[in-house]
Structures are given as structure tokens and as C-alpha cells.
Amino acid sequence: MSRSERGHDAAAPPEPPTEPVLLAADDLSGAAEAALAHGGPSTLLLDPGIPTPATDILVLDLHCRTGSAEAAADGLRRALTRHATGPGGHRRRVALKVDSLLRGHLAAAVAGALATGAPVVLAPALPVAGRTVRGGVVHVDGVPLHRTGAWHAEPTVPPVSVAAALGAVPAHALGLDAVRSPTSALAAAFAAAAARGAVVVCDGTDAGDLDAVVRAATAVGAVLVGSAGVVAALGRSRPAPRAAAARQAAPPAGGDVLVVVGTAAPGARAQLHALRRAGARVVELSEDPAATPRALRAGLRGGCAALTLPPGPVEPARSRHLVGALADAARAAVTAHPTPLHLALTGGETARAVLDALGVRVLEPLRQVHHGAVVSRAPGGRLVATRPGSFGDAGSLLALARALGALPGTPAPHLDAVPERQEIPR
Numbered sequence: 001m002s003r004s005e006r007g008h009d010a011a012a013p014p015e016p017p018t019e020p021v022l023l024a025a026d027d028l029s030g031a032a033e034a035a036l037a038h039g040g041p042s043t044l045l046l047d048p049g050i051p052t053p054a055t056d057i058l059v060l061d062l063h064c065r066t067g068s069a070e071a072a073a074d075g076l077r078r079a080l081t082r083h084a085t086g087p088g089g090h091r092r093r094v095a096l097k098v099d100s101l102l103r104g105h106l107a108a109a110v111a112g113a114l115a116t117g118a119p120v121v122l123a124p125a126l127p128v129a130g131r132t133v134r135g136g137v138v139h140v141d142g143v144p145l146h147r148t149g150a151w152h153a154e155p156t157v158p159p160v161s162v163a164a165a166l167g168a169v170p171a172h173a174l175g176l177d178a179v180r181s182p183t184s185a186l187a188a189a190f191a192a193a194a195a196r197g198a199v200v201v202c203d204g205t206d207a208g209d210l211d212a213v214v215r216a217a218t219a220v221g222a223v224l225v226g227s228a229g230v231v232a233a234l235g236r237s238r239p240a241p242r243a244a245a246a247r248q249a250a251p252p253a254g255g256d257v258l259v260v261v262g263t264a265a266p267g268a269r270a271q272l273h274a275l276r277r278a279g280a281r282v283v284e285l286s287e288d289p290a291a292t293p294r295a296l297r298a299g300l301r302g303g304c305a306a307l308t309l310p311p312g313p314v315e316p317a318r319s320r321h322l323v324g325a326l327a328d329a330a331r332a333a334v335t336a337h338p339t340p341l342h343l344a345l346t347g348g349e350t351a352r353a354v355l356d357a358l359g360v361r362v363l364e365p366l367r368q369v370h371h372g373a374v375v376s377r378a379p380g381g382r383l384v385a386t387r388p389g390s391f392g393d394a395g396s397l398l399a400l401a402r403a404l405g406a407l408p409g410t411p412a413p414h415l416d417a418v419p420e421r422q423e424i425p426r
Contacts, residue, residue, distance in 0.1 A: 019238070020086025023231060024060040024079060025097040026072065026104045027348030028355070029388045030228075031061040032374035034097040035365040037228040038235035044363040044376065046355060048079040054087045059365070063352055065104045066320070072105040076112035094118075095234055100126035100227035101150050101390075102138060102158065102165045110169050110199050110225055119194035119222035122171075123213045124162060125204035126227040128371055129391070132205040136161045136173040150390070153264050153319070162201045170198040179209050186216035194220070204229075211236060228372070257342045257406035258296070259306035259397055260330050262323055262350025263389025271397040272308055278398050278407045280304040284311070285325055292325075293332040300337060304406040306397065307333075319349075327353035334358060340382055344400040347389035355384070369403045370396065 023038060025031035028046065035042045035057070042057035052058065060079050064072035076096070086092045094116070096109050102124065113120045125133045130141040137160070138145040144160070145151075151158040159165035163173065172193040178186065179202050193200045202213050210226075210233035217224055218237060224230055259275065261268055276282050281299025285307065286292045292307070299305030307329055309322060331354070334341050345351035355363075355378075363376035363384060372391040376384050385400040392399075401407050 020056045020058070020090055020092045021234070021238075022058050022060070022080070022083055022086075022092040022094050023097060024062055024076065024094070026062050026099070026109065027065045028061045028063070028352040029346075029348035029372070029374075029386045030097050030099065031059050032363070032365055032376060032386045033228045033372050033388065034095075034231045035059040036368045036374045037232040038095075039232075040235070042365055044365055045361070046352070046363070047361045048075070048082065050361060052083045052085070053362075056086060058083055058086070058092070061352065064108075065099075066349060067105075069105045069108040073108040073112045076109060077115060080112070080116060093234075095224040095226075095231055097228060097231055098124065098225055100124055100129065100131045100138070100229070101140070101145060102162065103151065103154060106165050107167045107169050110166060113223040113225055114169070114197065114199060116223060119190050119217070119220050120199040121190055121202060121213060121217045121222045121224055121226075122162065122199050123202040123204055123210055123224070123226040123230045125202075125210065126229040127204070127206050127210075128229065131227070133162065133201075133203045134205065135175065135203065136163055136201055138162065149266075152266075166199070166201075170196065171201050172196070172198045173201045174203065176203045176205065176209065179203055179212055183212070183215045183219060186212065187219040190216055190220050190222055194222070199225075207233065255339055255342055255405055256300050256337065257304045257344060257401050257404045258300065258330060258333055259304065259344040259401060260326055260346070260350055260354055261306060261308040261389075261397070262326050262345075262347035262353075264309065265390045267392065267394065267396075268308070268346075268389070269311070270394040271392060272306055274394050274398045275304070275306050275401065275407075278401075280306050280401065280407060282306045282308060285309055285322065285329065289328075292329040293336065296329065296333040297336060300333065300341070304401050305333075323347075323349050323353045326350055327357040330354045331357040340380075342383040342385075342404040342406070344385040344387075344397065344404060346387045346392075346397065346400075348386075350389075351384075351386045360384070369399050373400055375400075375403055 023034045043053045043055040044059040048060045132139045140148045146158045146160045214233040214237045283295040360378045365376045373387040
């Protein structure tokens with residue numbers, strides 16, 4: 001029996017081919033990542049309050065990573081109610097994409113899911129990025145999360161377990177043996193936990209574990225909460241999405257590209273160095289409000305410029321101010337540029353702040369450049385690449401710039417319609 005078939009039995013009925021899906025995330029890069037992980041044509045709303053579009057796969061950026069837990073829970077409840085119904089009056093299958101490192105308001109998201117009355121299953125593993133769960137503890141490349149530096153930019157210390165991150169939310173942990181049991185047994189465990197009002201926390205070390213979780217969750221009608229890994233597993237479990245309406249393949253974007261780097265992740269400097277070596281001008285945010293836009297205008301004459309934070313650690317208390325300053329500088333650069341600027345934005349808060357400053361409320365996710373890095377189209381045709389701050393190797397930003405048509409080197413790929421099935425690479 002293959003890993004992808006593990007635990008499969010007659011207890012898991014196939015999903016109706018017309019069942020629409022609602023994916024929600026707490027930040028923009030996570031929402032875009034979820035859209036491409038699931039596969040198929042989708043619409044991403046940056047404002048959950050606007051009317052529901054007639055799309056099978058609807059993705060919401062709840063933009064609640066840094067707000068209060070109460071606001072996050074309230075926003076989730078309102079979004080789930082507003083967008084519960086899809087085309088044809090079918091109720092949407094719900095999945096909440098959360099951070100695989102347990103950042104953000106995880107407890108509020110799970111509590112909001114439990115408030116729907118449906119069983120709730122939490123599977124935060126993201127094996128493709130080396131993030132696994134064993135014994136209810138998130139591991140990063142085999143090291144327990146609380147012993148890593150993954151929360152270096154957070155105002156608090158990382159939780160020692162998923163249960164600790166959930167706080168007062170009742171939870172029932174299932175180890176790998178239970179996750180790898182037949183679907184009927186795993187589904188029964190999910191139902192039993194739901195009867196006690198508890199969320200099920202699932203261990204997982206590979207894609208087969210996440211596939212097993214999705215099969216059992218489908219059997220009991222559970223709300224799925226987890227990383228892009230479980231969202232991709234949900235996509236694999238469903239019939240291949242209907243082909244998108246015929247669209248002409250878009251040529252390489254061309255034009256000029258502004259890269260905005262709003263992350264203090266350790267790898268960002270190496271990524272910026274690769275951009276600089278390829279010919280981009282790298283501009284550090286200045287305390288002088290006029291100096292940064294002036295430097296960006298000069299840099300963009302070469303076709304690609306990158307705006308980034310000053311070197312050194314970021315004080316959590318100043319992070320919101322710095323993100324706002326990046327967004328203001330980016331808006332000034334876009335407004336002053338003689339031709340439409342394509343954007344590569346890294347860091348979910350930064351990406352959202354820049355698009356808010358430009359008035360962008362809807363995106364059409366198109367393709368994945370590498371894991372977690374998504375190219376979308378904004379109204380009017382501007383291309384926007386988004387990526388979590390902690391993702392990507394040293395060539396990540398250069399790959400994003402080239403995907404948008406900037407900088408010589410590897411030809412930029414065509415931005416075709418989303419393929420019928422796109423999975424996270426293994």
C-alpha cells in the first residue's frame with residue numbers, strides 16, 4: 001500500500017464534484033499560498049466585507065495576524081457567515097490556513113471554527129518546508145520549535161506544544177499511529193472529540209499523513225485548520241477542478257519591478273545580495289521621508305529596485321511603524337513611475353500594507369514560482385508576487401523578479417491560467 005493510500009477504506013465517500021471551498025488565512029502571503037496549494041482557479045479577497053464572487057474556490061485574507069485575538073475571532077465568524085454559500089447555493093467546505101510555526105492567533109482561529117458547531121481538526125505540519133509534528137510538538141528540521149530561533153521577530157516566546165498554543169481551547173492529541181490507522185477509525189476519533197467540544201490535534205511527518213487527516217475529516221464534515229500542507233491535501237482529495245474559462249496565455253510580464261522586503265528573517269540579506277549581483281538597486285529605508293522615494297526612482301531606471309529594512313534586528317514595538325513606512329515609500333514609487341510597476345512583496349504584513357496603500361482589494365492567483373511564492377494578477381493587469389518572509393533560498397527574490405519579467409538571465413515563465421491541478425512539490 002502506498003503512503004498516499006494509507007488509511008483509505010470505504011468509510012470515506014467521494015466529495016460532490018460541485019462542492020465549493022472557502023479558504024481563509026490570517027495574512028496575505030498565507031492566503032495566496034493556500035490558493036495555489038489547493039489548486040484550480042480562485043479569487044482572493046483582501047476585503048472579506050465585499051460581495052461574494054461566483055467562484056468555486058474563494059480565498060480570504062482576514063488580515064488579523066497582528067491585531068487582537070478578539071478581533072481575529074470576530075472577523076473569522078463574520079467571514080464564515082458572509083461567504084458560507086457558493087455558486088448554485090451549495091454550502092462551502094471550510095479550511096483555515098494558519099502559520100506552520102504557530103504564530104498569530106491560533107487559539108482564536110480554532111475557537112471560531114468550533115463555534116460553527118462542526119468538528120474541527122488541526123494539522124499544522126508542513127513537511128515540504130521541514131516542519132513536522134510529533135507528540136503534539138512542532139519541529140523545524142527535526143528541532144522542537146521552542147528550541148529554534150523561528151520566533152526571533154515575535155514579541156513572545158514560542159509555545160512548547162500545539163496544546164500550549166491553544167491555551168484554554170480544549171484539545172485532543174492524536175499521534176502518528178492513530179493518524180495512520182484506517183480512515184473509519186480516524187473518523188471515529190474525530191467524531192468522539194467533537195462530541196466533547198474538543199479540537200483534534202494531529203501529528204504528521206509527511207504528505208501521506210495529511211492526506212489521511214483530510215479523508216477522515218471529510219467523512220465527518222470537519223472544518224480543517226492547518227498549514228498549506230493540509231490545504232494541498234484537501235485539493236488532492238477533491239475531483240480535479242473544472243478547467244477555467246478559456247484565457248489567453250499571458251506573455252512574460254516585462255516592465256519594471258519593485259521588490260519590497262519587509263522581513264527580518266536571517267536569509268533576507270543573502271536574497272538581496274543575489275538581486276544586487278543581478279543588477280537590481282537595493283535601497284534601505286531611510287529616516288528621511290524624501291530620501292527613500294528619490295533613491296527608488298533612481299534604482300528603477302534600471303528596471304528593478306528593491307526596498308528593504310535597515311540592517312540589524314527589528315524591535316517588535318517598531319515593526320508596525322516600519323511596515324507603514326515601507327508601504328508609503330512603495331506607493332510613492334508606484335505613483336511616480338511612468339509605467340505600471342509590477343510588485344514582489346515578501347512578508348505578509350508588508351504585502352498587505354503595500355496593496356492597501358494602492359487600493360487593491362481583489363487578486364487572481366496565477367502560479368507558484370517556488371513553494372510559498374505566488375504570482376497573482378491585480379485589477380488592471382499589474383502582477384503581484386507574494387511570499388512569506390521566512391521562505392525561500394538565496395535565489396528566491398531573484399526568481400520572483402524574473403518571474404515578473406525583470407533582470408536578465410533565466411527567461412521569465414509564461415503566466416498561464418492556473419493548471420487543473422497544482423500541488424506543493426515534494
